[in-house]
Amino acid sequence: LTASIFRPTLLLCWLAAPGPTQPESLFHSRDHSDLEPSPLRQAQPIADLHAAQRFLSRYGWSGAQAAWGPSPEGPPETPKGTSLAQAVRRFQRANALPASGELDAATLAAMNRPRCGVPDTRPPPPAAPRVPPSPLPRVRPRRSPWMLPSLSLSRRGWQPRGFTDGGAAQAFSKRTLSWRLLGEALSSQLSAAEQRRIVALAFRMWSEVTPLDFREDLAAPGAAVDIKLGFGRGRHLGCPRAFDGSGQEFAHAWRLGDIHFDDDEHFTPPTSDMGISLLKVAVHEIGHVLGLPHTYRTGSIMQPNYTPQEPVFELDWADRKAIQKLYGSCEGTFDTAFDWIRKERNQYGEVMVRFSTYFFRNSWYWLYENRNNRTRYGDPIQILVGWHGIPAHSIDAFVHIWTWRRDERYFFKGNQYWRYDSDKDQAFTEDEQGKSYPKLISEGFPGIPSPLDTAFYDRRKKLIYFFKESLVFAFDVNRNRVLDSYPKKMTEVFPAVTPQDHPFRNVDSAYHSYAHNSVFLLKGNAYWKVVNDKDKQKNSWLPTNGLFPKKFISEKWFDVCDVHISTLNM
Ligand SMILES: [Ca+2]
Ligand SMILES: [Ca+2]
Ligand SMILES: [Zn+2]
Ligand SMILES: [Zn+2]
Structure with a gap:
């Protein structure tokens, strides 16, 4: 009923005032420098009982309904007496003022x-005493102010x-x-x-x-x-x-x-x-x-x-x-996810290992703040802006080879790979060994197919696990070749802890998280956590590299959200 009364009123308003309410502005200088801002009109201060009543009514603090009536003609419903004191007390409590019910100076200041x-x-009032529901007639509940x-x-x-x-x-x-x-x-x-x-x-x-x-x-x-x-x-x-x-x-x-x-x-x-x-x-x-x-x-x-x-x-x-x-919450698939490890010296000259977590999707990426459990303020940003010299979209995989002798970061896309220079923050065109990039995956990693689904480096075994469809290739980084018994089925190398709860093929990303000290296989909007040593100590029956049951990515990593393409550069 309320809506049907007000709708024609508003329609009339729109018809009566279709354009701007200010007189036309005239400019003589091209840069508008002759524009004199019109003097500001000051709002009437709330200083007396009447103004305070209007305030309480206008902003929903008094009356049983939403107190401010949108119709411009009618006078506002103004609380009086006890109901005024109640409204003032409610307002005072919300504003952390002593709930005196008096319109004192502090209360008026808060209103201004x-x-x-x-x-x-x-907040809704306490629940009404329970009465047995009567089936007929159906009465529409009154819309309450909250x-x-x-x-x-x-x-x-x-x-x-x-x-x-x-x-x-x-x-x-x-x-x-x-x-x-x-x-x-x-x-x-x-x-x-x-x-x-x-x-x-x-x-x-x-x-x-x-x-x-x-x-x-x-x-x-x-x-x-x-x-x-x-x-x-x-x-x-x-x-x-x-x-x-x-x-x-x-x-x-x-x-x-x-x-x-x-x-x-x-x-x-x-x-x-x-x-x-x-x-x-x-x-x-x-x-x-x-x-x-x-x-x-x-x-x-x-x-x-x-x-x-x-x-x-x-x-x-x-x-x-x-x-x-x-x-x-935000759902979505990722092309790849990885932790980026940096060695830094602290103020005492000790070498500290720091890591940052990145999620890549299409042509943009997020930095994830594990400690705050959210993405960095202002992300995502374009790969093109944050990473220099690697393909600007749809990266297949990332691997960080990290041994006593080697500290190398590689991005994979299609049949090629790029090595990234962490110090210079750009991809190598030629590295210290005279190798030029990008290189063919088949040259640098003999026996590894392309394009890849994903890969991760197992630091203890000095192995890269490359994933392609339903297969896994374990690659020995010291001998630069695939282990003899590989490729194997993913279900064999990473067996399901719960039967049939497994990605089976085409994982998007194998993510080794330093924050969680675990590897996660990501596919679509889901992930499977790989059993680690700590899990096995607690439950010795768990299979090595077993996959815990599927969970939603959005329940573990929050706010990894797309923005409209037009605002990607803001
Ligand atoms: Ca104002
Ligand atoms: Ca991928
Ligand atoms: Zn507001
Ligand atoms: Zn308005």
């Missing part, structure tokens, strides 16, 4: 802090599926979403290119931690674009909710669609330590559009109030898990 326009969510994290007025309708107790809900079922920064609603404070770059980066940050992909769409009709963003001042963009001038509300988001920024705010690029970071606000509002409600957890990007810029701004562990609860 810059904040997002989306109402806050309240189920309305975003502004409830949506031109594309209400999508109640997938709600969880915390108020989070999956907003989109497709995996690639289009977005557009409205050309008629750009900020007057940053260049158009900078605004687009910042918004693209904000979308990329969500795609780095979810299976979602975001694509800027400048061509499709407006109605076909999933997420539209624009800046406005006061009454803006036909939106039923006016902005309040400089201060307080800096942006708002409509569920399933639009994001508006208050252009009376001082928006700044991520490099600035002044004003309000457009990147941070954009990431927050995109979070709403995707279905996340506010949270008062310190460190979360979904806090309703603006927190000043920190040197590192990233989606933290809990924010990642919250969005992954809605959209799932």
Whole structure:
């Protein structure tokens, strides 16, 4: 019923104000240097009872329903008396203030802090006493405020599926979403290119931690674009909710669609330590559009109030898990995965062995931070950018031969291989022995077929295991030849611990992890861990090199997520 009343109202708004709400800007200089920014309008400070009532109502702290009515005509529902004191206490508790219920100076100061326009969510009240369910008539449950994290007025309708107790809900079922920064609603404070770059980066940050992909769409009709963003001042963009001038509300988001920024705010690029970071606000509002409600957890990007810029701004562990609860974690196959070993001297001159974990897919790669259990901030990046002189896409395998005499790293693709110079960070064209690269696999590793599925080096046995379809070739690096009894069936060299639970053929990657002190066979979105010495000490019945049952890669290595190809270079 609510939706059917409001939909025509909004439609009228759009018809009445189809274009920008500001008068036309006229420029005389080509570089716009004659553009005089219009004076900022200040938001009315919240200083009295009436303004505080309006605040509590507008941001969901009072009333039984989502208190702020999106219709611009009606007066807001204002709490009075006991209900006002209750609303104030709730607000105070969430803001870590003494819950006095009084509108004291600290409470008013908290209300005046810059904040997002989306109402806050309240924890659900205790469960009602259980009454026996009556089968008829069916009564639609009233929508309670914690189920309305975003502004409830949506031109594309209400999508109640997938709600969880915390108020989070999956907003989109497709995996690639289009977005557009409205050309008629750009900020007057940053260049158009900078605004687009910042918004693209904000979308990329969500795609780095979810299976979602975001694509800027400048061509499709407006109605076909999933997420539209624009800046406005006061009454803006036909939106039923006016902005309040400089201060307080800096942006708002409509569920399933639009994001508006208050252009009376001082928006700044991520490099600035002044004003309000457009990147941070954009990431927050995109979070709403995707279905996340506010949270008062310190460190979360979904806090309703603006927190000043920190040197590192990233989606933290809990924010990642919250969005992954809605959209799932990232799945996918890898071309190869390996640990890159470096010897470094520490401050006492001792040689330290350090390693970094890399996952390669197509033409990009991720560095994995085992200690933090996530990919490096800002990954993936292009192989072309991070690795010099090796093929730019679809690497088959990587091997690090490491003996007392040798310390050599090789990449394999097709029927060739490349040796990589760790010190110079580029592939050798010619190494210290006068060998030139790339070389044919059949020349450097006699008896080894190509193209390979994968390979790994067993340091103790001084063997490389090369994998091709269902076969394994054990290659002696000292004698430079395949061991006599090889090739063998993969099921023979790496037998299944649980019968039939085995990749059988065509593994993507055999990954020797130093962090886990184990080898993993990766295929598709699954992995099999190879039995190691420690496993055998605990359970002597385990077969040597046995494969533990299959598990999902995404349950062991988190946030290895693709981003849209257009943002790969950001
Ligand atoms: Ca404002
Ligand atoms: Ca491979
Ligand atoms: Zn918000
Ligand atoms: Zn708006």
